Amino acid sequence: MAATQARGLPRTGIVLAALIVLTAAAGCGGDADEPAKASPRPSERPSEADSLEVPKPSVSPADGRDIAACADGNCEIAVSEPVKVPFKGPRGPATLSVTEVGPNTIAYTVKSGNGQSKGSANGPGQGCITVLRSNGSGNSCGGLGAAGRPSPQPDAVVIQTATGEDGTAVLQLVSDR
Structure with a gap:
């Protein structure tokens, strides 16, 4: 064996x-x-x-990229470069000037009469809310979470800006008119 x-x-x-x-x-x-x-x-x-893929906007704003839609103080637009957005404020003509926009970045200035307000946010899901009133304005910047369209306030224009990963920021203007 x-x-x-x-x-x-x-x-x-x-x-x-x-x-x-x-x-x-x-x-x-x-x-x-x-x-x-x-x-x-x-x-x-x-x-x-x-x-490399061309980035697509992460949302489809109601008014697309039509800056003129904001003239009455009510709109939702996307921007991917610095722009000036004229609108009717509580005390007459006002301007929202986006000074910087990029991936997860937004910076802007709001001018109305002799006053101005500035805001900026950096990072995913970040943004700012500015409330423009006839007697002044106020800002708050930080995480927006699941914040939807801002609610109108009496005699005010509420401006919400939100950063986007793709370099497109969403601007929402809401007034009680």
Whole structure:
């Protein structure tokens, strides 16, 4: 019996060696049902510029990018560059000037009569609320969470700005008119 076992040993070694060669050739580690894939040649690999996607706005504001929609103090628009938004404030003409906008960034100034108010926010989900009244204004900046459209307040224009990951900020103006 010892002689039979000794004769089988070389065969076992040959079979084992063949299995190792076959496993290496098949590409170890993948699904058995999935064929091995060759990596593309350097000339076939996509360049970094090809893999970059053009960002799309994360929301669809009611008035799109129409700045003129804000003239009456009620609108919801998206901006992706500095702009001036004229609107009717509690004491007459007012202007919201977006001075900086980018990925998760918004900075602006509101001017009405002789007064002005500034706000800025940086980071995902951040923004500011400015309440413009005939006798002054107030700001609050920070996380907006799930804040929806701001509520109108008597004799005031409420301005909410929200940062966007894609570099598009959403501006909402709400008045009681």
